[in-house]
Amino acid sequence: MGRHTWRRSLKWSLATSALLLLAAQFVPVARTNPPLGIEVDAPPEVMSVLKRSCYDCHSNETRWPWYSRIAPASWLAAKDVREGREAVNYSTWGRYDSEERAELQRETWEDVEEGEMPLRIYTLMHPDARLSQTDRTVLRDWGLQSGYVEEDDRDSMGELDDKDP
Numbered sequence: 453m454g455r456h457t458w459r460r461s462l463k464w465s466l467a468t469s470a471l472l473l474l475a476a477q478f479v480p481v482a483r484t485n486p487p488l489g490i491e492v493d494a495p496p497e498v499m500s501v502l503k504r505s506c507y508d509c510h511s512n513e514t515r516w517p518w519y520s521r522i523a524p525a526s527w528l529a530a531k532d533v534r535e536g537r538e539a540v541n542y543s544t545w546g547r548y549d550s551e552e553r554a555e556l557q558r559e560t561w562e563d564v565e566e567g568e569m570p571l572r573i574y575t576l577m578h579p580d581a582r583l584s585q586t587d588r589t590v591l592r593d594w595g596l597q598s599g600y601v602e603e604d605d606r607d608s609m610g611e612l613d614d615k616d617p
């Protein structure tokens with residue numbers, strides 16, 4: 453390929469990309485905040501961590517950020533919020549039965565402990581949402597109070613009991 457043809461095709465692909473990006477802005481994105489239900493009932497220090505670091509994806513009180521207005525970032529943000537609310541929604545805690553509440557309370561800590569939550573892409577854009585050591589301790593204490601026992605734990609506890617003389 454000659455130098456000039458190469459340049460021309462580069463110009464074309466840049467122009468096409470710009471057009472596609474422009475067109476992408478017209479794809480509708482649902483930035484919703486559905487009605488609030490019975491909210492999670494946790495001590496104030498837990499609530500303040502959840503609200504600061506988790507509520508944008510796990511509540512119906514999402515503060516939609518500026519980049520959620522620009523495609524394709526808007527699509528990713530909307531997807532995280534949709535899937536986040538499906539996984540656990542602290543705004544509609546009353547919809548879970550007591551076992552589900554205990555399990556989610558426990559998972560809230562486990563996901564933080566494993567470093568899975570808050571999502572890294574989010575803390576990159578929201579440095580305030582990073583968890584301090586104190587925040588982690590607050591979530592741990594709450595998570596461990598859940599009284600939730602996993603299926604596996606129940607089994608192994610049973611085994612231990614059996615072996616006990």
Ligand code: HEC
Nearest residue numbers: 505506508509532535536539540559560563569570571574
């Ligand atoms: C940027 C959005 C976002 C933020 C912020 C966020 N999460 Fe999530 N969370 C998700 C998504 C998406 C999922 C579902 C997919 C997955 O598990 O990765 C999820 C899943 C979960 C789950 C369920 C996991 C399971 O096994 O079902 C828990 C619990 C959770 N998050 C807790 C938290 C906590 C606690 C925080 C704050 C410290 C937090 N998340 C912050 C997006 C987010």
